[in-house]
Amino acid sequence: MTGYFHIYKIIKPVPSFWSKERDSLKYLAAWFIFSLLIPLQAFANGDIRVADFRDNYQNGTNVGMLATFTNGWSYLWNAPSDWTGTASTNGLTGPVDSVADYELLKWDGSKWTADGDTDNNNGVPANYLQITSTGGHPGRGYSQKESINNDHDRYCISAFQVSTSGYYFIHDSFLNTVDTPGNGNEVLVYTSNTSSNPIGRFIFAAITNSSFNTKLGYLNAGDKIYVAAGPSVTDGSDSYSLDYSIYLERRGIELSSYRITELAGTNVKAAVTLSSPDGTVTNAYVTVYWKAVGEAGWSGSSNLGNVGIGTLTNVNINGLARDTTYNYAFYAENTLTNVDAWSATRCFTTFDPLDFTLRRPVKVHGYTGTEQLTNFPALLIFNEGYERFLHRDFISETGNDLRFLNSDQTEVLNHEIELWNTNGASYIWVQIPVLTNNTTIWAYWRNTNMVATPVYTTNGSTWSANYAAVWHFKQNAGDEDLSDSSARGMGGIPTNNPSSVAGRVAYGVDFNGTDSGFYVDYSQVRTSDVNFANASVTWWANTDLTQPESDNWWEMSVPNGEYVSEITNGFSCNLLDINNEIYGAFEINTNGLNLLGSWHFLAATMSKADNAVKLYVNGVLQESNTWSAAAWIDRFSVGFAQQRTGRYIDASMDELRLSTVARSVDWINACYKNQALNSTFCTYGPVEAYGWRFGTIITVK
Incomplete structure (x- = not known):
């Protein structure tokens, strides 16, 4: 064969999560080089490299030539x-x-x-x-x-x-x-x-x-x-x-459906179904890999054998540690067609219900939306004495032995304890995988072997659903806690120490209208992935005094203008006061709704794709306007204005959240009802004795 050779690099399918441990596996160790000048679709060994910046770079042929080429x-x-x-x-x-x-x-x-x-x-x-x-x-x-x-x-x-x-x-x-x-x-x-x-x-x-x-x-x-x-x-x-x-991508094999089907202490059952999007594969050898979170490489594996396309196949994962979170993933390979695929990594936490002696169901029956809300953080309030719930029944004085499971009890749910109050109401946020009306989850507690703080309760896992920041404004030794509960850790930097007050959910923050507020460090905001093309801010608002001027709940600064939420005369909340040369000046507001002296739930959503900026009050759309902005925010201040200087607000705030998506009306309405009408949004079942591994509970009356 004579003529020019063209080099194409053919690789095995890269795992969708591209983790370092996967790259070390033998299936990703080799690069396959072919030097035949044949059509790209002829390669069947894996993913096809169709272009490369440096390899395909072209110089111009004359000064002034436009940079467009026949190679695409x-x-x-x-x-x-x-x-x-x-x-x-x-x-x-x-x-x-x-x-x-x-x-x-x-x-x-x-x-x-x-x-x-x-x-x-x-x-x-x-x-x-x-x-x-x-x-x-x-x-x-x-x-x-x-x-x-x-x-x-x-x-x-x-x-x-x-x-x-x-x-x-x-x-x-x-x-x-x-x-x-x-x-x-x-x-x-x-x-x-x-x-x-x-x-x-x-x-x-x-x-x-x-x-x-x-x-x-x-x-x-x-x-x-x-x-x-x-x-x-x-x-x-x-x-x-x-x-x-x-x-x-070559998509001969796809691990289209896989999940944990049973939690049984140190053993777990999982199931997987294969598909072949391009119809070229009828079966594949499947292996499941797992490792404890934090381990460098896969610590265990189990071979499922030769699995047919469309067949649901079960596998046992044994020899695990108790109360430990693991990563797991499936790998499938067909050696005849030389096609393989990895699933994305998921996680599970080992759990044995028999290790716990008490449990209760919690049913969400107040959600009226039609959308299935994914990874929704629901507020649960456990009141002392209600339906036999007693804080003294916990082994841990801070509730560390509390666990939550999904409706079929095959998944340990992420949660965060905002306030543990042994003399009254405890406030807990639980991430529900899929929220629909009548969703039921289970709470388990009283386990002598599980009193350490679970990692997922403090690392932001509960707020993984596109939250850039979550401020609960917890009380910390009498001072205001400005920490961010999301994984990004965008803690607030105070100006003259805003104070802690009774909030809408446990504690809130109060600004004095003179010199108190907080802001987030520029470097953290710049990397927060918040863009006004697709963003939301929600918060509880309660104004203290009638104000003579426009003062700010929060201010976002962006490269081509400022986007502000402010309060005017203590009554009318203007969501966005936009004043720049790009997008013009306009306001959308609460149309005179009185915010003085009572809590209201406000939500601002911005979506360039929907060409709309919207303001919701107490879960109901109040007003909207057209929207075409798209810029990364680089400043975020609360209680005052950085860019416009001053504008300190005299008001209280609670549950401030910044999201990288425009929240839907169903999501916003569910947040409002869950936090404002908790006892009608959730039904808390009676506490019941469950596991008997540690003996019998005797209650002396």
Whole structure:
């Protein structure tokens, strides 16, 4: 055979979670190299590498040539809408999520730039913006206004158009920030399906070498993948080197359904069902792997043998430790077709009901929505003496031996104790996997072997459903506790010590209207993944005094304007007072609803996809307006304004939550009813004796 050889890299399917221990397995140890110039679909050994940034990079043939190529690649940047090819006068336009504003780069003789010449100081705001064979340099950051009032980070964007429909992912990726004085870079990953909101966001500090591997989902032939490399606030010393590959998944085997079916102390039963999306596989050898959370590699495995497609197969996982959380995953391989697949990693916590002597059911019957709410954090209130519940029956004085299970008692549920009050009501948040009306969960307690604090009660697991921050405002030795219960740990930094007061749920926070509030450190907010294209804020509000001015419940600052929740004259709560050149000025408010002297549940949702910003009061939509904003927040203050300075509010607040999604009306209404009408939202069954492993309970009256 004569002629040119083209190299394609064929790999085994990469696990969807890309964990380090998986990469060490023999199935991922080898790279298969083929050097035949044949169509891509002819490869049947695994996922197919269809493109690579460096391998496919092309130089221009003449100065001024546009960066679009027959191999599917193009190089672009997010230009202001009035970009003439060499200049702009309006830096307020051209956000990175506005694909319509993308402009092709031009060849300047040695690299791709915005204006096609070699002068780095002209072409504002694309100064220094360039793509080279090994990386590039972004344009101006949003804080660099220049002469055109630039209000957006300017990104180098490499785009690839897929020619075959299927599931794609980015792998073998890295970005290395080159220069020491710089403040780092940011990478955003978009597709034609997600142009309004990135499916991957990666922030790189100065002198960092890290990956931006991303699952891209299903793409149709002709769809594009965009990788945007930008500055982090400013572009100073932000040169970077970069590479990445784009793969088409081979989907001969899929572990479509798997779950734990029984918890029995140190033993667990699991079940799995295989499918073959492309119909090329009829059976596969299946193995389940497990390890305790925190262990470096898989500590155990069990072979299920040869499993047919569509067949439900059970397996025992034995020899586990009690009250321990494990990761587990299934691996399937068909050696005849040389196709394999990993499931995503899930977790379970070992549990034996016979180890506990007391339990009670809790039934949710006050939920009236039609949506199934996934991983909903429900408030449970356990009152001393109600239906035979007594705090003294616990082995642990702080409730550490309390556990919750789902309705069929096959899953230990995440929970967080907000307040344990042995003389009254205890407040507990429980993450319910799927909430519908009449969902039942079970509480178990009194176990002498389980008195240590479970890790999942303090690490934010209860708030994994797209929460960026959760502030309960717990009382801590008489002072206000501004800690964040989510996994992000965005604890508040107080200004003149806001005080602790009785809240709507246990304790709340009170602001004095003069100089008290709190804010979150800039570096934490910047990496919180909160974007106004898709976000929510919910909180309980209670104003103390009539105010002569507009004062702030909270303020979010973003690169191209400010977004504020404020109170006017102590009565009308204006959700968003937007005043900037991009999106105009408007308010949506509570239409004069009196918030003075009583608690109200407020929720603000922002969705660019739905073109709507909404305000809910006590679970009911109050008002809405159109919405097209999309920007990452970089400041968050509560009780006062940072950007507009001052505006301290005289009011109390409780259960403040910041989310990275626009919550649905069903979610918001369920939150309100669960917290405001708990006794009608939940039914607390009587305490009943259950396990007898430790003897008989004798109650002396």
